[in-house]
Amino acid sequence: MRYIYILIFLGFVSFPGKAAINSQSELADFAKGAELWFAVESNLLAEPSTFSGSISLINNSAQALPAGNADWQIYLHMVRRINSTEQAGLTLQHIQGDLHRISPTKNFKGLAVGETLQLNFQSAPWIISYSDFMPRAFIVAAGLTPEIFANTDTEEFSHFVRPMTEPRQLLRNIGNGDKFATMTDQQRYRQNQTADNALLSNAELQRRIVPSPAKLQMFDGNIALSSKWQLHLSAELQHEGRYLQQQLQQYFGSDITFAQTPGKQQIKLKLAAPHPSLAAESYQLKIRGNVVEITGTDKAGVFYGIQSLLALLPVRDQATTPVRLPQLFISDQPRYRWRGMHYDMGRNFHGIEVTLRLIEQMARYKLNRLHLHLTEDEGWRLEIPGLPELTELGAYRCFDLTEQHCLLTQLGTGPHPSGSGNGYYSREQFIQLLRHAQAHHIQVIPEIDLPGHARAAIKAMESRYQRLNQAEQPEQAAQYRLTEDHDLSDYLTVQNYNDNSVNVCLESSYQFVDKVISELQQMYLDAGTELTLFHMGGDEVAKGSWQGSPACQQLIAKPDNGINSVDDLKPYFINRVAQLTAKRGLALAAWEDGLMATAAQPFARKQFQNPQVVVNAWDNIWEWGYGDRAYLFANAGYNVVQSPGTNLYFDHPQEAHPAERGYYWAARSTDTEKVFFYRPDHLYHNAEFTRDGTEITDLAALLGRELPQLEKPENMLGIQGQVWSETIRTAAQLEQMVYPRLIALAERAWHKAGWEPDKTSMAARADWQHFSQRLVSHELPRLQLTNSGHYLPPPGAIRDNGKLMANVAWPGLIIEYSVDQGQSWQHFQQPLTASAKQIWLRSKLGGVTSRIIKL
Template identity: 40%
Template sequence: MSAGLPADIAVPGGYRLKIAARGVEVEGFDAAGVFYGAQTLLGLLPLNGGGVSWMTVEDAPRYPHRGFMIDVARNDKQPATVRRLIDQMAAYKLNKLHLHLSDDEGWRLQIPGLPELTDIGARRCHDLAETRCLLPQLGSGPANQPGGGYLSREQYVELVRYAQSRFIEVIPEFDMPAHARAAVVAMEARYRRLAAAGKPQAAAEYRLLDPLDQSNTTSVQFYDRRTYLNPCVPGSERFLAKLVAEVAQMHREAGQPLQTWHFGGDEAKNILLGGGFQDLKGADPGKGRIDLAKQDKPWGRSPACQALIAQGRIQNVDELPLKFAQTASLIVAGQGIATMAAWQDGVHGAAGASDFATAHTLVTEWDTLYWGAAQAASDFANKGFKTVLASPDYLYFDFPYELNPHERGYYWASRDTDSYKVFSFAPDNLPQNAEVMPDRQGKPFSVTSSAAPARFAGIQGQAWGEIQRNDSQFEYMAYPRLLALAERAWHKAAWERPYKAGETYQLGVTHLVDKAALNADWQRFAAVLGWREAAKLEKAGVGYRLPMPAVLAGANGARAAAEWPGARLQYSQDGRGWRDYHPGEQVQARYWRGLSQDGRRAGRAEALSGQ
């Protein structure tokens, strides 16, 4: 390590790599910097052997938070797949692994003393009473696969240790008070077991429901009131304290003291009381019609919560999500953890980061740009929150790569998110993106930079797991977009305009962004991806998405090109006998597909329309 680095790289993670006749030298501002310098060297080495040109590389990260979130709660992932993800994150200098370990559909970590969390909350089967498991969800079927599974305590410790050796911080998330159905159902089973054994006090210790609550509420993903743990019952606070203590101990054993606890905090609401619905008397044809008088806010009819209102401890149930987040911050701080993180709805209503007990409060900001993300993200940053951009329209990797019914993915925030779109993201000047990409309907929108300039902590990609039913589907959707994410997290491009208050951006209307420079930069990135990185991913066993051919049919045959230079393409007249396509050829063919560099995997076959 060296303190003699130039000022612009004398920051955590900064390094200097010298390759000369006398050998290789890596200097880093810190141990992480030395590691990143070594990763750069390894990245320069040809796969088939050979030397590396003499050069000096001086480099440093753009952001301290360069993250990736993997949702193992909805559909579990094998530890080997997560380790493979960690390897690739390290290779491309991402340093925060956000593990989404619990949700309505599953609980994925063994907690000593609470066996029901994994015995029931991590399994799915046809048990209508849910005394042995959760009901089948997300297409998992009755046999518990691929939806079921969990990390044992020992496996989690080893995973954290594995990440620590690669300078990656593991950020565990246990979502609450909403998205908590797996925990609620599991703790109800614990309650019944101990109550039947004549131990009522022990049974109630970690109970997460008010048994008298009759609130009629529907979550964003259409679960009933058991999707929310109840902040008004003492079992919820005790459960969280137990959970934080146990996970913190696991991190200590792994050699990575827990630095950040992700509380979750998102979507604690009744979706039927949201903007998409109206009362039965409403006449808006674009909204659903329901009887609003029969709908409750979460915990609206909970006697335990009504008692808190009567005592003057809260004014109404709307305050409960923020109050519980503040309680969580006290518990987290009590374990010596410096940072509590939450999705932005988890801190909604807070005046600033100082409303929480931890030294730092991190906000994972997931508004879309066309719904006001530029203003919202700046507001959080300027209120003292460490703000990490998780913009769904650019950084959610559960959306399809292209607008095609054969492509897997949700579409509520983006109709298509390919690697170019991720690469084109300008995080420091969010309004700029409105000049480059349309909204989720493919329509232009305008954004004016009206907020005060803000310094963000970083960005991260999200791989939500509802439609990633197995590990191969996860890797298909994560790669190669992860590489474009890593590029923007580490490096600020010359075509990213500086933020300036009062500027307006809109696709097809304003012409402030140097799109020629953006496209030239993309061509360089795509060339490296096609000629070098794709083969490295294959060697590592990563099942990345193969690029689809772009085919132009003509009178004398069809020509084709791929998203990346060097990508292999094939064609067929009948969809069975496949031949390699050579750039520039004109061929008579109806079916086209991509092929991996090693020839072992083929992409989805598409037929030319009209044939």
């Protein structure tokens, strides 16, 4: 039972203010002076999976809100859907997605200066993170430009979300009681208390490169690499040679030269003679005497050998000439052929520069697949020639209820097209991106999410339809239309949309898909590469889609077409796209739920007429009993990329704390250590806790069934990290969520550790200690030198007998403290005499600091 009620608290009114909003300046003054606040009241309601919250409007402005049915409304972003209601003269109405509206009726008594209005509501599921609340609530009035409430026009949640400090706010009514208690500073301190006798020396740290090589043999002594050295390589490796030259130039201040003939003091790049025993992308690196030699089975192998050589160099701002390198021999090859990273810029677009940096960092750590989630309900992010509405309308969100100029504002963008998350890649930028990826031996996988999650495309093509109809070109107008008149289908998606499913019964829908694919292929060709795999999404198609479609009723009524009900329409659509891609020589990819016939069984592989179908298996066996789908799909003949939400979703919080950004539906938190300890060859070992935090000791007993085993390991392509961007509005936020979890992902994708699957062994704990030490000494400083941001875990701390003790999660981080609320910071040396009433602490590395903790 959802309910909402409204309480109005009236205080002493010292200045009544004007009775109406008549001008832009008055509206602006009200939005600047008034404050809108969100709060969680309780997550421990009697009804499971629900919470109570409140929305408060504090009128600190000099402008009153008039009584009665005045022409003003307040719009706010709220990812939890609140059912429409009318109370105390106000209506609260859900519009679409996360957009809600508060409107006055004739019974509204007004809001004078100094008054506070509070709306209390109940919704589902819980909210235990500040980032669930979206910024940029705004007020509109007839004929005036919308104005954002100033206190919400920020990414600092403390300016518009009330603190969550009580157990009723921090714990959930879930399962047998929420055992994932919010991390405290004291718990973090105890968690960080690990012996440091496993720490590596500087020499050992230098050769502990990431990802770890398969074999490393050390020799005595080292060599001195300087600008006097030369590069010697064959003609087919000119690109890799130029790349290495550019990287070394950053150390030596000038280019090392190319040698025409082999000799001493040379870095030699060469390809190995072809042999069936040599794995693709493998390499050997030999540093001995006056020669550095990199031999790859292919160009990618040579490139990865270069990355290992660069990883042996000191961090650039520590470098001197010459650079000392240990004498060693590395023989290395990848664990998996698919080592991927998925990036969603459909929800929020962050610009091309951060994508180019992502490609560079992926290459540094030998990741080779970039899965770009280019389209969503909230945005279409790629220019398609001939379909200008896709980006002119579909790439921007603003306040336009008619959606003739932009999509409805969502996810904290606010009312203006200049708001956060808007934008797209131009065709030229995307070609630039493809060339950059190719130069770094990364394959870009484009995803156009269909048939669900397609609201941006649907609205854009409706705009095109209307434009061409008005120009009296009805046939051209209907060519790429994705919906139809008189469709009475009634559904609601997980993200609270009721109009985001492409109509799979219209031939124009398939013309649209083919048009987009053909333009993608041409962009790849213009970039000097080839599109080989098209990702169609296929996920989260809402039940009820197409039930009220006249075109679908006609299709179902046709005899002998294999379509007997609405349930047959999704596989029909998938197979049509499979055929389209096969005709164009492309493999097809989709998310797992798009390819499931039932909750326990995938569609038969032969049902889809395409030689290769790749599936991203993302679900969790320890929540809904579906996490064995990676094995089910592989056994059924699909190619599988493990993409589990519990371990490899980088949009989840990095700690169980409300101040940590991200959704938490799959796991309460996913830190870098959890990514590091993902064991892809032992899927069920990763099932450690249920959603409520209960430890799993017998997974089969928990699920009440026998667990399938992997029968066709050859179909397991690899693993992939995912970052979804609902709560990620800026490039800085994106990099905070991605790094350094991406580096741990790369370690597991490239290297199979000897301790797997037992992560509790001494060898496993030492490996993590060494990895985290290397993060601090080399990898994170290198990220900073490329202007990439990253996350740092806050310190743990405890007060004991008047003294303050603090520690860090990763060896080598420093701790700073402040006794003047952040006005000044000092280096922490423990124990610190804790005489100040409140002390602020933070971890620091270079120019990056962690979230502040306050004791």
